Amino acid sequence: MNNVIDTILSHRSIRKFEEVPLSDEQIKTIVECAQAASTSSFIQAYSIIGVKNPATKQRLAELAGNQSYVAKNGHFFVFCADLHRHEVLAEMEGVNLDDTLESTEKFMVAAIDASLAAQNAVIAAESMGLGAVYIGGLRNSLNDVSELLKTPDRVVPLFGLAVGYPAQNPDKKPRIQPEHIYHEEAYETDSETYIRQIEDYNRVISAYYRERTEGKRTDTWTSQMAAMLSKPTRMYMKEFVESKGFNKR
């Protein structure tokens, strides 16, 4: 165990921050670390928008479903899949790249690029004593978010990232056991084994809640997931993503 691994394993999402803004130096380091991540064929198909303005943060908090920590934090980042840059360079180079830019493949490339960068940002922030939480809630209202942040076509805001000095110290919920997430040589095709592993995990999660609530809460991971996924959400996403010029072919 080295202290990089220690930082990674100590991750918890922080949803309450001291009201201390990040310094420009901290922001610069976080962005530099984000950019150090790998990028598919050097395409660099993402952008980061940093928000300090309290009114903008407040509006984003509302759009994300009234999550207070979107407004109250040290700094708020928005990570975007971005092929606008490549549309501009197509004009500069006098070529038409629409077929490529509108492909499902390239939306995957851009989303993966942005996510690798974001995770570097999180680890860098945590190594500086900061905490962070991803805000998928921005995807509740991407039309409003992109209007607010003035993102052009071929840009899709994927998620926010609230960063700041932690004002809480939450527990770490146990992840699915590694033997279920990690498959040796090929995907597990024995359905008995597969289901038994999920049932084992259910017992771990139930015990976790039971301990922490003096027996009041005992739900399983599968019941939580079934409840959450039974309500289809953000079903406008296909249309939105295509309207921005992605996933069209």
Next chain:
Amino acid sequence: MNNVIDTILSHRSIRKFEEVPLSDEQIKTIVECAQAASTSSFIQAYSIIGVKNPATKQRLAELAGNQSYVAKNGHFFVFCADLHRHEVLAEMEGVNLDDTLESTEKFMVAAIDASLAAQNAVIAAESMGLGAVYIGGLRNSLNDVSELLKTPDRVVPLFGLAVGYPAQNPDKKPRIQPEHIYHEEAYETDSETYIRQIEDYNRVISAYYRERTEGKRTDTWTSQMAAMLSKPTRMYMKEFVESKGFNKR
């Protein structure tokens, strides 16, 4: 600068490895670090397949466009977007989750989840003195890859990750300058500024190549990108992803 940030900023993709297999302990630590990443609403919508078998690696190397380092490395990981687990839990809980699982939103969630986990794996590996390279080339032939790795419906292999002891020490190509990737308060809407930044970056990249090739190579980033993106690739992706039950609505 702390040594976590130092590790992140020292990243280079390694494409030549010593032929020394990773230990089980190293693999375990890398997977544990991957799983420590945030996951959207605790959905854990990804899987990792680890490949040691030389014949499987050789086949993956061919499918990825004859990249030797897919076969020759310390260990090969494949990161997959995975909602198969959630389809199984739907059966366990007696609910139908198809609408949700087939949504564009949930494919984004799964791809982002997998990517955050992968980047933790990379940073953890690098902190142990290992090197790594992402293998997007697997997406050349996902039908063959998923057959080889026996991935079921609702699983899409997104990319590989070759890890091992580095047998090379490559340069780091300069990234786009931060003021172009990072936008303050809102996306840059002044197109003159936007284009000037890209032109500035072109000069940086040209100078980088000129120095390293004694003036033989002077191409710009935009000319590289225009050439690469002018050849539409992996245009079967929309159909493939939908055939696996993603992005359908």
